[in-house]
Amino acid sequence: GGMKLHFKTVLQGLVIWGIITILASYVYMSKPSEGTDEASFIRVCFVPHTHIDHGWLYEVNKYGTRSYTILESTIKEVYRDKNTRFIWAEVYYFKEWYENEKDVEFYAGKTKRHIVTEIVAEGRWEFVNGGLIMHDEALVTLRGQLDHMRSGLEYLYQEFNVTVNHGYQIDVFGHSSLTPILYSQLGMDDMIINRIDYISKYKFGYKKAKEFYWKGDPRGEKIFTHLLDDHYNFAKLDFEKLSLKTAEKNIEDILDILYKQSTHYPSNKLLVLWGDDMRFRKAEHNFKNMNTILKILNEQYSDRISAQYCTIDEYFNMESEKDASYTYTGDFFPYTSNINDAWTGYYSTRPQLKKAVSEFENALKFAEVAHVLINLQKQYPNYPTIIDNINNAMDKASVLKHHDAITGTCRKYVYEDYLKIAEEATTILFDAVKFGFENFMTNPSVVPYIDNMHVIEDELIDEIQIVLVNNLGYYRKDYVEVLLISKVKEFVVLDHRDKEIKHQVLHSTDSFTQFIFKAEIPPLGYTVYKIFPDEYFSATGYEESETNQIENNYFKITASGRYVYYQTREFSFTQEYRTYIPAMRKPTSGAYIFSQQYFYYFWLKKLFGICIVIVLYTVFMVILKVSRIE
Secondary structure, three states, X not given: OHHHHHHHHHHHHHHHHHHHHHHHHHHHHHOOOOOOOOOOOEEEEEEEEEXXXXXXXXXXXXXXXXXXXXXXXXXXHHHHOOOOOEEEOOHHHHHHHHHOOOOOEEEOOEEHHHHHHHHHHOOOEEEOOOXXXXXOOOOXXXXXXXXXXXHHHHXXXXXXXXXXXXXXXXXXXXXXXXXXXXXXXXXXXXEEEOOOOHHHHHHHHHOOOOEEEEEXXXXXXXXXXXXXXXXXXXXXXXXXXXXHHHHHHOHHHHHHHXXXXXXXXXXXXXXXXXXXXXXXXXHHHHHHXXXXXXHHHHHHOOOOEEEEEOOHHHHHOOOOOOOOOOEEXXXXXXXXXXXXXXXXXXXXXXXXXXXXHHHHHHHHHXXXXXXXXXXXXXXOOOHHHHHHHHHHHHHHHHHHHEOOOOOOOOXXXXXXXXXXXXXXXXXXXXXXXHHHHOOOOXXXXXXXXXXOOEEXXXXXXXXXXXXXXXXXXXXXXXXXXXXXXXXXXXXXXXXOOOOEEOEEEEEEOOOOEXXXXXXXXXXXXXXXXXXXXXXXXHHHOOOOOOOEEEEOOOEEEEEEOOEEEEEEOOOOOOOOOOOOOEOOOOOOOOOOOEEEOOHHHXXXXXXXXXXXHHHHHHHHHHHHHHHHHO
């Protein structure tokens, strides 16, 4: 009986152990090969870069100050040493820095304009992406993406005769299917992306397909795409954190990492981004140390590797044809960094900022339609001034589309700075439009949002002209609500044909009158309504009448001549809240991620733990029984 129990226990242990072994073998065999093949030879392109955020940990202007230091340092070093290279992606801060005294002596007796133009023309300094900022792809509209890309690309072409050929979105939280379509239409030859979900990134590496063709739509254009193997920093060579001595000591580890990364691509060339957030404030120091590392790699390991500085353009042109056998169609949302962390928290983080961005885009469309309509007037002499103000507002607000702005993934004081920028940019638009209408109208009051209440502060000594602009492509009939801050209570409303329009007073005090009237505005056009005082109230078409009431279970409305009163009734209701089970570890849900405990994953971990306990218990019982038999 004892031997039978012993055999049964051993059999159970073997079955459990076999299941675990099969699962472990599957995981192991599914891994891409990470061994170093001594016979292979790789060509490594180190691309020096820095990633510039436009607000995140600090306000926009503070990042600007840091960016100017990096630009000055790197441009001087690239100009001094013709073997070095550097790429720059965000035009917003570059334009600010470059336009400040660009024709004054900058370095080595040369002006800023001369030096930058020379290193750009020689291909040692390369602009990639070409937009003002690196925009988020989940929340920014197509119009929002086009505006800042157009502005940045036009500036580079006009200033340096440069056409940007390479897209570069390395720090956004997932990628939209719109991206390959947009960048193809912008004339880009290829692009570099980074943050996709960890399972997809693993699969691409397993298939040696981290260079592939990407299509946003099955019928759309495709664009050659390079997926970064790791993040955009090569940590082993961060000389703002590491010493040269440490890097030299770890040269074998560096070589091993390079070989492992090269196994995930279809050819033997490897692109490595050398840099990180806000790096190269001391470019001479960084390049001096890196030159030593390149020398060691090329001299001591010349049979296994060749290493050099490259731009993105030089990397893609190392071979005449791009090597990619795989085509991917669709988007890369949501971005998940592991099984529990889906980066979807930012879809709804800080909704007030998202609203401010949306309102600015509405105001921008309103301003563009308005300035075209104003330009049709013969008396309009200020077209350049208006369009310049619109473009300035658009550029100023471009930082709101940054991947740490509209997403809300920034610190509180940075968030408040973004709201201030949105307000300032929107005000520039409204002031520009009002200035335009003032060229041929008397005291115009321009209504930017027909659906919102419009506030007019005027003593109503003379007439007020209310300008309503319709930026939509169809005829609008809407009720316009006006809050007239004036002691004048008796007035009339006329349309553009001087026909009296009935209006309804909603509320009136000694200091203001709130009223509404029905307006009609043609598509992509504007109309003018006039308000002027009147000695007798009967001219408005309203007379005191008996009180009328309508009511239901929720509201009671009383109308009596000039006034309408709204009264709510009390009623009860029930409300339930349901929450997801939070992840039982850090990080928990926040501005970036929505972290929940997956049910199957939770029980899978439990089951695995139980299996381990059973195996250990089985081994212990076998040892105990064997010892008893002996």
